Structure formats: C-alpha cells, structure tokens
Amino acid sequence: MTNNPPCVFFDLGQTLVTEWNFINHFDGEFLELLNGYGARIDVRNYHAIRDNIIRNRRIGYGSIRELVIEVCRAILPNGYENAILQRIEPKVKQGKKELFRLADGTGQVIKELSDRKCELGIIANQSNDILALLQAAGLDKYFKVIAISGTVKIKKPDPGIFHLALKEAKRKPEECVMVGDRLDTDICPANRLGMTTIRVTDSLFALQQPREECEYPAFTVFKLIEVPKAVENIISEK
Structure with a gap:
C-alpha cells in the first residue's frame, strides 16, 4: 500500500x-416446487441440504441455477431438475428485480x-x-x-x-x-x-x-x- x-x-x-429478502422468497418457492414433485421435505431439512451444498462449494460461481440443480440431484430422481428449473427461473428473475x-x-x-x-x-x-x-x-x-x-x-x-x-x-x-x-x-x-x-x-x-x-x-x-x-x-x- x-x-x-x-x-x-x-x-x-x-x-x-x-439478497436476504430474495433468498427467503426463493427458498419458499423452491421448497413448494420440490414437494410438488414428491420430495416430502420440510424447511429444516431443506436448509440443511442447501447449506451443505454451499459449505462444500458445489455450486461453482454461486448461481441460483447451480443451486437448484444440486438440491434436486440430492433429493429427487434424475431429470427432475430440468422441469423445476423451467418453473422457477421466471420467478427467480422477477424476484431479483423486486427484492434485491x-x-x-x-x-x-x-x-x-x-x-x-x-x-x-x-x-x-x-x-x-x-x-x-x-x-x-x-x-x-x-x-x-x-x-x-x-x-x-x-x-x-x-x-x-x-x-x-x-x-x-x-x-x-x-x-x-x-x-x-x-x-x-x-x-x-x-x-x-x-x-x-x-x-x-x-x-x-x-x-x-x-x-x-x-x-x-x-x-x-x-x-x-x-x-x-x-x-x-x-x-x-x-
């Protein structure tokens, strides 16, 4: 210096x-979709899985897309991540605009x-x-x-x-x-x-x-x- x-x-x-307001909004939307596709997971277990993925650096640059893929792969059969991404990405885009x-x-x-x-x-x-x-x-x-x-x-x-x-x-x-x-x-x-x-x-x-x-x-x-x-x-x- x-x-x-x-x-x-x-x-x-x-x-x-x-981004806390957005994160809370996203978590709620994502959890609802996960359970809609048969995950049967509560908020506590969702947070544990999400936090473990972040702690262990499994999402590269940290994008929401990467997080969705990793969480889906952890708790749902293969292929579900694509369907959930299609449903949640418009909500993510709108949420960033309104809540950041x-x-x-x-x-x-x-x-x-x-x-x-x-x-x-x-x-x-x-x-x-x-x-x-x-x-x-x-x-x-x-x-x-x-x-x-x-x-x-x-x-x-x-x-x-x-x-x-x-x-x-x-x-x-x-x-x-x-x-x-x-x-x-x-x-x-x-x-x-x-x-x-x-x-x-x-x-x-x-x-x-x-x-x-x-x-x-x-x-x-x-x-x-x-x-x-x-x-x-x-x-x-x-």
Whole structure:
C-alpha cells in the first residue's frame, strides 16, 4: 500500500446489495416446487441440504441455477431438475428485480470512503441490470471502475477480471482493497494478486471456511457499514 488512499473495489451480491429478502422468497418457492414433485421435505431439512451444498462449494460461481440443480440431484430422481428449473427461473428473475436492494448504509459507506479520497470500483459476477440499484440511489457516479462479468465476459475467480479492473483504475494490486463475501471468488483471487482483502459475513456464503492460505482475509466485518473503519485500519498500517 502506498501513501495515497487506496482504491477500494466492492463485490455486489451480498456485499453492496443485500439478497436476504430474495433468498427467503426463493427458498419458499423452491421448497413448494420440490414437494410438488414428491420430495416430502420440510424447511429444516431443506436448509440443511442447501447449506451443505454451499459449505462444500458445489455450486461453482454461486448461481441460483447451480443451486437448484444440486438440491434436486440430492433429493429427487434424475431429470427432475430440468422441469423445476423451467418453473422457477421466471420467478427467480422477477424476484431479483423486486427484492434485491442496496445493503443498509451503502450510501454512507460510499460517501465516507469518497470523502477520504479513496477511489472506488466494482468487481462482480452479475448481469448489468443490477447497476440500476446504484443509479437509482445516485451512487454510480462515485465508482471510477465497474468490472461486471455481464459486460467483460469474465467471471471471478478468474484473475482476468481483476487485471482488467486494476488496469482501468491505473493501480497496482498493493494499492487496492477488495471487499466481498466469498472466500473462493473474492478473497482468494484478490489475495493472490497482492490486494488487501475485507470479508463481509452478512451473507449466506459466511458458511464457507478457509481451505487454503489465500482464503484468509486481512479483515473480517459483519456489516457493510463497518468497512470504512477497516479501510482506516489498512491505511494506518501502511
């Protein structure tokens, strides 16, 4: 880290954008479909299966589609996942549109970091439409770099999306901070590049536990609102 304020990159899903309302809605819709196809599973057992799949990293990039497939394969005969995907995908699309929202304190965090002269960026596996949340809140103007997989066609943890963001920011990795919720797609690739990392654990992916050295974040916070203090600590440790 140099003497200049760092460039702080954020993940979107379950970092700048809270998905808890959507997750609760999805779980209810999915459980109803599973039982409609003969699963006979209650909420408690569904959560146990879902959480085990996430904990054991069986859903790759973390898409809802991958989660549906893995849960179906765990409790239903082969082939049912395709029928359930056809039924649930329109509901997922609508649910994201209606239930995704900015995490509490997002505006405060962005403005506070900006006031401290930190440059801001986004590195996220998302479709471009999620940026409408930042635009509606008038916060998109604070971001110097926006590297979204839907635009650049590269997904984390591929280091290519990080290199693109760093190049656009005109920054070295050691001058940057990565804030995200996932150890495998946010923390590990950023650490490997030499960025300083902050993990936010107000996420379903808090179930993940480090498996290798690169997955240990420099700082861990529960809520997004705690990020400026962690950045302040990073600056003070330069």
